[in-house]
Amino acid sequence: MHHPVLEFVHAGELVSLPHVPPTRTLLQVLREDLGLTATKEGCNEGDCGACTVVLGEKQGDQIKYSAVNSCIRLAHSIHGMALWTAQDLVGADGTLHPVQKALLTNNASQCGFCTPGFAMSLFGLYQNQVCQGEPVSRNQAQQALSGNLCRCTGYRPILDAAQHMGKLPQVLQDEAAILSKLELLAHTEQGLEADFSYKCPKTLAELLTLRSAHPSAQLVAGCTDVGLWINKAQRDFASVLDLTQVAELRQISRDANTLYIGAAVTLTDAFDALLAERSQLHSFVHRFAGLPVRNSGTLGGNVANGSPIGDSMPLLIALHARVVLASVRGVRELPLDALYTGYRQNVMAADEVLTQIKVPRPTVDEFLRVYKVTKRQEDDISAVCLAVHLQLHDGAVDSISIGVGGVAATPMRAKQTQAALTGQEWTQARIKLAITTLRQEFQPISDMRASSGYRTQVLGNLLQRFWLETQGQSAVHLDDIGQPC
Numbered sequence: 143m144h145h146p147v148l149e150f151v152h153a154g155e156l157v158s159l160p161h162v163p164p165t166r167t168l169l170q171v172l173r174e175d176l177g178l179t180a181t182k183e184g185c186n187e188g189d190c191g192a193c194t195v196v197l198g199e200k201q202g203d204q205i206k207y208s209a210v211n212s213c214i215r216l217a218h219s220i221h222g223m224a225l226w227t228a229q230d231l232v233g234a235d236g237t238l239h240p241v242q243k244a245l246l247t248n249n250a251s252q253c254g255f256c257t258p259g260f261a262m263s264l265f266g267l268y269q270n271q272v273c274q275g276e277p278v279s280r281n282q283a284q285q286a287l288s289g290n291l292c293r294c295t296g297y298r299p300i301l302d303a304a305q306h307m308g309k310l311p312q313v314l315q316d317e318a319a320i321l322s323k324l325e326l327l328a329h330t331e332q333g334l335e336a337d338f339s340y341k342c343p344k345t346l347a348e349l350l351t352l353r354s355a356h357p358s359a360q361l362v363a364g365c366t367d368v369g370l371w372i373n374k375a376q377r378d379f380a381s382v383l384d385l386t387q388v389a390e391l392r393q394i395s396r397d398a399n400t401l402y403i404g405a406a407v408t409l410t411d412a413f414d415a416l417l418a419e420r421s422q423l424h425s426f427v428h429r430f431a432g433l434p435v436r437n438s439g440t441l442g443g444n445v446a447n448g449s450p451i452g453d454s455m456p457l458l459i460a461l462h463a464r465v466v467l468a469s470v471r472g473v474r475e476l477p478l479d480a481l482y483t484g485y486r487q488n489v490m491a492a493d494e495v496l497t498q499i500k501v502p503r504p505t506v507d508e509f510l511r512v513y514k515v516t517k518r519q520e521d522d523i524s525a526v527c528l529a530v531h532l533q534l535h536d537g538a539v540d541s542i543s544i545g546v547g548g549v550a551a552t553p554m555r556a557k558q559t560q561a562a563l564t565g566q567e568w569t570q571a572r573i574k575l576a577i578t579t580l581r582q583e584f585q586p587i588s589d590m591r592a593s594s595g596y597r598t599q600v601l602g603n604l605l606q607r608f609w610l611e612t613q614g615q616s617a618v619h620l621d622d623i624g625q626p627c
């Protein structure tokens with residue numbers, strides 16, 4: 143089996159590693175192979191942020207910086223990128239980076255186990271915000287640190303540090319030198335070996351050829367689901383086909399009616415594109431995992447994985463999104479709710495890949511809301527999710543589209559409830575009847591997140607909330623009143 147050489151830029155130098163197995167994580171390579179132990183291992187499942195590192199990708203003549211969890215990131219996925227870990231912040235002469243100075247002067251570290259991860263999330267924010275000449279707001283600091291858990295210091299001093307770092311003398315990376323090394327790496331060809339252990343094709347044609355010839359290779363995108371199968375379920379894959387570098391799958395475009403999102407677009411970028419058109423999604427998209435997970439995970443991965451508690455699907459179903467599937471045999475397109483056939487099962491053939499999600503653009507008369515109910519406000523998976531898209535005409539329902547999550551084996555469309563409301567007066571009395579229909583339409587299971595009875599109750603309550611919001615009443619959001627630190 144051919145292991146491709148893994149090459150990336152670290153601390154300004156080119157690192158070249160032969161013999162890295164396909165399922166070896168970036169954290170294992172850092173700590174065990176390279177002895178870079180500043181990066182910590184906590185949960186090993188993307189939940190705590192102790193392992194956060196920053197990746198730099200060449201985008202035109204600039205570097206795009208993203209904080210990611212190294213514990214669930216496959217090492218080979220960073221081939222051709224630049225990497226920063228917590229021990230790269232301090233200057234050659236020992237001068238602390240503004241991130242480190244701010245953490246120190248704000249007393250933002252106690253036991254320190256979480257600190258390397260916080261420092262790296264802050265470094266990502268520093269590069270994307272402070273180095274662009276922008277101050278850091280409290281809200282931006284909270285978003286940037288949404289994937290980092292601290293058990294002893296408390297978040298107030300860490301958030302203070304996030305805002306303080308921008309007020310210190312600026313430290314810039316030598317981007318020209320890094321870009322020239324990334325340019326060199328971009329031109330190293332890995333070839334189309336028949337017997338590969340990790341393959342990262344650059345074009346759709348190449349991906350489809352490989353997918354057809356190697357149906358047993360594990361297809362991965364951001365690996366934020368697959369990483370858990372490896373770390374927690376101890377699964378191993380002899381060969382991995384990584385689609386995140388396929389240019390066609392990383393594109394976002396629009397025409398008059400449709401927003402086209404490539405399947406390998408990260409959740410961060412996909413949600414930014416959705417938010418640009420529908421600002422009411424703000425609080426919902428920021429409650430999807432934490433930033434480092436959204437920086438690696440893709441919209442296509444969320445949809446293809448088909449978890450019944452996946453968050454983007456109820457929304458996309460409510461928006462009448464369609465998915466494009468491609469193989470060497472051709473291309474087909476179907477409504478998203480026709481993709482799923484059962485628990486984590488779908489209509490995709492062994493040689494097919496999800497290439498694009500097509501989302502209808504907003505109309506002036508639409509009313510859209512999506513509700514996610516979880517035990518924790520941040521970085522938690524849905525117990526129940528409800529998304530409703532409504533168009534009224536003269537006080538009656540012209541069209542209503544309802545997507546639900548957490549109440550069936552797959553994300554679903556609430557067809558019976560839609561039928562009960564379409565063409566009817568949009569009144570409280572009619573909604574009461576529809577709530578009964580909605581509660582009868584699904585038979586959720588009980589699990590560690592919620593009981594069946596709770597899910598059924600909440601599902602109906604959310605439809606009532608939606609009705610109230612169409613009447614001009616709004617719920618009080620934690621975001622609006624400021625959360626206690």
Ligand SMILES: Cc1cc2nc3c(=O)[nH]c(=O)nc-3n(C[C@H](O)[C@H](O)[C@H](O)COP(=O)(O)OP(=O)(O)OC[C@H]3O[C@@H](n4cnc5c(N)ncnc54)[C@H](O)[C@@H]3O)c2cc1C
Nearest residue numbers: 188363364365366367368431439440443444446452453496
């Ligand atoms: C800490 C943490 C928090 C999370 N929070 C949330 C949350 O709040 N809400 C939520 O919905 N999810 C959450 N997730 C789950 C996960 O992040 C998402 O499902 C994510 O979108 C998966 O995308 P990925 O690119 O990482 O997929 P991967 O893990 O790479 O792949 C997942 C599956 O999809 C398949 N696949 C991927 N792309 C394609 C494609 N283009 N065509 C065909 N098959 C494909 C893969 O073969 C694999 O079977 C969380 C995960 C973690 C670790």
Ligand code: FES
Nearest residue numbers: 184185186191213
């Ligand atoms: S070790 Fe907890 S997120 Fe990676």
Ligand code: FES
Nearest residue numbers: 252253254292293
């Ligand atoms: S300082 Fe101890 S976990 Fe954050």
